[in-house]
Amino acid sequence: MKIKGFLKDVTGAKRVTAARLDAFAKASSHIEKVDPIAEVVKEWHPGRLEVVVTDVRPASKTAVTVRFERTDGKKMPFFYAGQYLVLDLKIGDAVVSRPYSISSAPCEGRQEPGFAEITVRRSKGDGFVADFINERVRPGDVFTAQVGCGQFYYEPLRDAKHVVALAGGVGITPFAAMAKEVAHGTLDMDLTILYGSVSSDDIVMKEELDAIQSDRVRIVHVLSGDEPGWEGEKGFLTADLIKKYSADDTTYFICGPQAMYTFLREELKKLDIPARRVRFEVFGQAKDITKFPGYPVELKDETFKMTVRRGIHEDVIDAKATESIVTALERAAIRIDTGCRSGECGFCRTKVISGSVYVCPENDGRRAADKDFGYVHACAAYPTSDLTIKIPIE
Amino acid sequence: MKFYKDHYDVIVIGGALAGLSAALMLADKGKDVLVLERHNLPGGLATSFVRGGVEIEATLHEMMSIGEKENRLKVGKFFDDMGVNVDWLPVPEAYHASLPGVEVTLHPGFERFAKEVDETVPGTYQKVLDLLKLCHTVYDSVNELSIHPMSKAKMLMKHEAFVKTAGYSAKEVIDTFELPQKAVDLLAPYWIYVGNPLTTLPFTIYAVLMADYIGYGSKVPKKLSHEMSLKMAERAEEMGVQIEYRQQVEKILVKDGKAYGVRTARGDEIYADYVISSAYPNKVYSSMIEPASEVPEAAVKAVNGRKISLTAFTVFLLLDKPAEELGIKDFNVFHGETMDTDKIFENYLGTGPYNYLTAICLNYANPGCTPEGTCILSITALPRPDGWKQVKAEDYDRVKHETAKATIDTMSEYYGVNLLDHALEVIIETPMTVSHYTGMWNGCVYGYMHCMDDHIVARLQTAEAEGALKHLEFSGAHSISGNGMGPAVTNGRKAAKNVLDSMAAEEATK
Numbered sequence: 001m002k003i004k005g006f007l008k009d010v011t012g013a014k015r016v017t018a019a020r021l022d023a024f025a026k027a028s029s030h031i032e033k034v035d036p037i038a039e040v041v042k043e044w045h046p047g048r049l050e051v052v053v054t055d056v057r058p059a060s061k062t063a064v065t066v067r068f069e070r071t072d073g074k075k076m077p078f079f080y081a082g083q084y085l086v087l088d089l090k091i092g093d094a095v096v097s098r099p100y101s102i103s104s105a106p107c108e109g110r111q112e113p114g115f116a117e118i119t120v121r122r123s124k125g126d127g128f129v130a131d132f133i134n135e136r137v138r139p140g141d142v143f144t145a146q147v148g149c150g151q152f153y154y155e156p157l158r159d160a161k162h163v164v165a166l167a168g169g170v171g172i173t174p175f176a177a178m179a180k181e182v183a184h185g186t187l188d189m190d191l192t193i194l195y196g197s198v199s200s201d202d203i204v205m206k207e208e209l210d211a212i213q214s215d216r217v218r219i220v221h222v223l224s225g226d227e228p229g230w231e232g233e234k235g236f237l238t239a240d241l242i243k244k245y246s247a248d249d250t251t252y253f254i255c256g257p258q259a260m261y262t263f264l265r266e267e268l269k270k271l272d273i274p275a276r277r278v279r280f281e282v283f284g285q286a287k288d289i290t291k292f293p294g295y296p297v298e299l300k301d302e303t304f305k306m307t308v309r310r311g312i313h314e315d316v317i318d319a320k321a322t323e324s325i326v327t328a329l330e331r332a333a334i335r336i337d338t339g340c341r342s343g344e345c346g347f348c349r350t351k352v353i354s355g356s357v358y359v360c361p362e363n364d365g366r367r368a369a370d371k372d373f374g375y376v377h378a379c380a381a382y383p384t385s386d387l388t389i390k391i392p393i394e
Numbered sequence: 395m396k397f398y399k400d401h402y403d404v405i406v407i408g409g410a411l412a413g414l415s416a417a418l419m420l421a422d423k424g425k426d427v428l429v430l431e432r433h434n435l436p437g438g439l440a441t442s443f444v445r446g447g448v449e450i451e452a453t454l455h456e457m458m459s460i461g462e463k464e465n466r467l468k469v470g471k472f473f474d475d476m477g478v479n480v481d482w483l484p485v486p487e488a489y490h491a492s493l494p495g496v497e498v499t500l501h502p503g504f505e506r507f508a509k510e511v512d513e514t515v516p517g518t519y520q521k522v523l524d525l526l527k528l529c530h531t532v533y534d535s536v537n538e539l540s541i542h543p544m545s546k547a548k549m550l551m552k553h554e555a556f557v558k559t560a561g562y563s564a565k566e567v568i569d570t571f572e573l574p575q576k577a578v579d580l581l582a583p584y585w586i587y588v589g590n591p592l593t594t595l596p597f598t599i600y601a602v603l604m605a606d607y608i609g610y611g612s613k614v615p616k617k618l619s620h621e622m623s624l625k626m627a628e629r630a631e632e633m634g635v636q637i638e639y640r641q642q643v644e645k646i647l648v649k650d651g652k653a654y655g656v657r658t659a660r661g662d663e664i665y666a667d668y669v670i671s672s673a674y675p676n677k678v679y680s681s682m683i684e685p686a687s688e689v690p691e692a693a694v695k696a697v698n699g700r701k702i703s704l705t706a707f708t709v710f711l712l713l714d715k716p717a718e719e720l721g722i723k724d725f726n727v728f729h730g731e732t733m734d735t736d737k738i739f740e741n742y743l744g745t746g747p748y749n750y751l752t753a754i755c756l757n758y759a760n761p762g763c764t765p766e767g768t769c770i771l772s773i774t775a776l777p778r779p780d781g782w783k784q785v786k787a788e789d790y791d792r793v794k795h796e797t798a799k800a801t802i803d804t805m806s807e808y809y810g811v812n813l814l815d816h817a818l819e820v821i822i823e824t825p826m827t828v829s830h831y832t833g834m835w836n837g838c839v840y841g842y843m844h845c846m847d848d849h850i851v852a853r854l855q856t857a858e859a860e861g862a863l864k865h866l867e868f869s870g871a872h873s874i875s876g877n878g879m880g881p882a883v884t885n886g887r888k889a890a891k892n893v894l895d896s897m898a899a900e901e902a903t904k
Contacts, residue, residue, distance in 0.1 A: 012561015
């Protein structure tokens with residue numbers, strides 16, 4: 001065979017070798033230290049940040065809004081309205097993390113000083129972290145937080161221009177962020193928020209929300225309780241009510257308590273809405289895992305021994321059948337990275353080496369191959385025997 | 395608390411395909427290996443993500459070098475040898491070429507492929523077949539020589555075609571076949587899998603690509619590329635490899651020109667005889683070597699003498715109807731406004747709109763990969779980092795959406811359906827996404843350009859000129875075999891072999 005001539009052909013390898021050495025010889029001895037693409041990533045996803053509380057104010061009779069700024073004086077990272085932050089706290093002996101929807105707007109994070117706010121309602125006995133935030137957090141307190149997680153946000157290429165948000169209780173928070181961002185002119189959609197509360201006293205962030213109503217942001221309060229003098233919408237967020245505020249092409253965003261999800265799934269079915277137009281915020285950690293199908297109720301009072309491997313180190317801790325693996329680790333002050341606590345984000349991906357677990361079916365967001373090899377998302381997995389797990393070293 | 399042993403034989407930075415392949419091979423030879431991976435799962439880009447309850451393939455288009463159970467190719471054989479049993483599904487076609495004035499679907503198998511080209515460009519059958527056969531001859535030589543190096547004289551005798559084409563670009567060799575341009579265009583689409591225009595792409599690389607893909611077809615793992623990555627990681631652990639996730643290595647510890655350990659972002663200092671780095675040399679020499687005074691000047695010059703190759707821009711569309719109902723007929727469409735690879739390469743300098751797109755509908759190879767009644771379409775361009783390096787954080791979201799919109803519009807027009815009217819999910823992956831999850835320099839997925847002054851033959855012969863420190867090996871798209879998931883495995887094996895050879899040599903001098 002011949003390409004350009006025998007001699008030229010057989011010396012080709014020699015030629016390319018010389019070319020490479022020549023390129024090295026001619027190159028600069030100065031190494032470029034900055035990767036501009038990584039720099040953009042740092043501004044969007046800087047990882048865990050140290051933040052300080054700069055304001056705590058009531059958001060209703062039973063809720064507070066807490067404002068955070070970065071301790072390094074920088075602006076907040078970019079994020080999308082509707083996303084959450086993960087706050088790490090040390091409460092007693094436990095080291096815990098919780099996701100909270102950011103109730104301030106992304107544009108407020110980019111001011112000087114930039115901030116992010118969460119709005120947390122006091123629990124009715126089942127959320128010691130919510131109570132801690134309501135009762136104990138004060139300006140000057142320092143935490144770590146990961147700002148801007150989750151998939152619950154407006155995607156202009158996917159969603160309709162007209163958005164109807166269906167909010168229940170403190171589920172208003174992601175929509176408060178969206179409303180403020182629309183009002184600021186940095187989020188291009190028309191937003192109608194149907195906000196269900198029992199009584200007007202229960203409405204979270206009422207003044208703040210009412211103040212930003214405009215031709216693009218409409219807030220409709222819907223009270224389910226009897227309230228003398230109330231002239232607004234009454235009852236639940238029914239199909240009829242939803243229809244009344246919908247445009248021809250509407251995307252529905254839903255955030256609220258678990259019971260509301262069950263109710264709304266049925267109501268939305270009546271409206272024959274295409275699946276791509278309905279977006280639920282994640283379900284949240286199951287309130288009572290024993291109520292889920294297939295849960296081995298006979299084990300509910302058991303406490304198991306859980307061996308926790310990190311690298312070559314092992315600890316043995318208690319793990320209750322009714323508490324997720326994440327909760328057991330947090331009680332024992334063993335750090336694990338968590339995000340959504342709904343089995344979706346996978347931050348708490350954990351290998352179950354031996355023993356068995358129950359995975360909450362509403363919150364099983366695992367990859368198929370992970371299931372085959374005993375990986376679980378620890379926030380959605382509950383021990384059903386003594387077990388050994390392996391988690392990343394934090 | 396003590397999380398690590400006092401000492402390892404080898405620390406591997408990065409638990410993606412190259413790092414895991416190195417770990418597997420070293421463990422197979424009884425070495426004590428630690429893999430440190432920054433993410434919380436293995437695989438690097440060979441991974442998946444879950445959105446809207448559906449697991450979506452993140453990057454793999456089609457895996458080369460696997461072959462059939464009874465006739466394994468290089469990578470498939472390595473997996474078999476290591477006990478990594480991936481459930482492979484065949485990809486039904488080579489590609490559909492959608493170029494100005496041409497719409498044709500081509501299939502693997504040299505005769506079939508040549509026949510299909512001939513149906514579009516009559517009279518080319520024999521020439522195309524001859525070209526493919528030449529590719530195969532070169533491919534065989536590359537595979538043999540990578541295992542059994544030999545003298546130049548012997549090489550010329552036994553591997554004449556390989557030797558005689560080594561000094562030429564793909565274009566120079568293809569031109570000798572005197573094919574009509576239209577036929578050349580049909581032989582060019584895979585250029586994107588190696589990322590250099592035919593005018594500067596070594597024919598050797600082109601030959602390997604065509605022989606492997608067209609000769610044997612490609613595969614995808616049934617449970618997406620996470621299946622492959624996870625099975626490699628699980629098998630490595632079974633063989634005694636310690637893998638720790640969420641551990642970012644910040645420093646490679648060096649003394650007297652020799653690597654002896656690493657320090658992680660958490661502050662763990664871990665010691666080993668050898669370090670294998672999947673981090674790019676750019677990153678290693680600019681910020682990871684401790685002390686910085688140990689960075690060899692030759693290494694910096696070698697980094698600067700090479701050219702960073704392509705990054706990736708992909709739009710994933712989870713669609714609410716089966717592919718056939720949306721007019722999506724092929725597994726893989728290469729859709730080009732042009733097939734002039736120089737023009738495409740030029741266009742890829744920017745942030746879009748891009749003039750050459752690859753659309754993959756995985757359902758055609760893997761029907762169960764999305765729920766009944768839906769399908770997944772990923773549309774990819776592989777830009778050079780240059781344009782994206784100019785994008786500021788505050789403009790990033792706007793730029794990525796503009797490019798995504800243009801990308802979707804182009805393919806909507808091609809399929810004759812507004813894809814956005816059917817989108818259950820729209821996910822946009824950019825060079826920044828790559829950088830975020832893998833830390834790769836400039837978000838680059840292709841390592842250094844396969845070009846005439848960084849030719850694979852020269853890479854093999856001048857590895858020492860890269861000036862690497864002793865006991866430090868590189869393995870990833872930035873090492874010898876370059877980009878792609880098949881080559882990633884080969885790169886990992888090569889790094890492991892270098893370590894094993896060095897260990898043996900040092901043992902012998904003791």
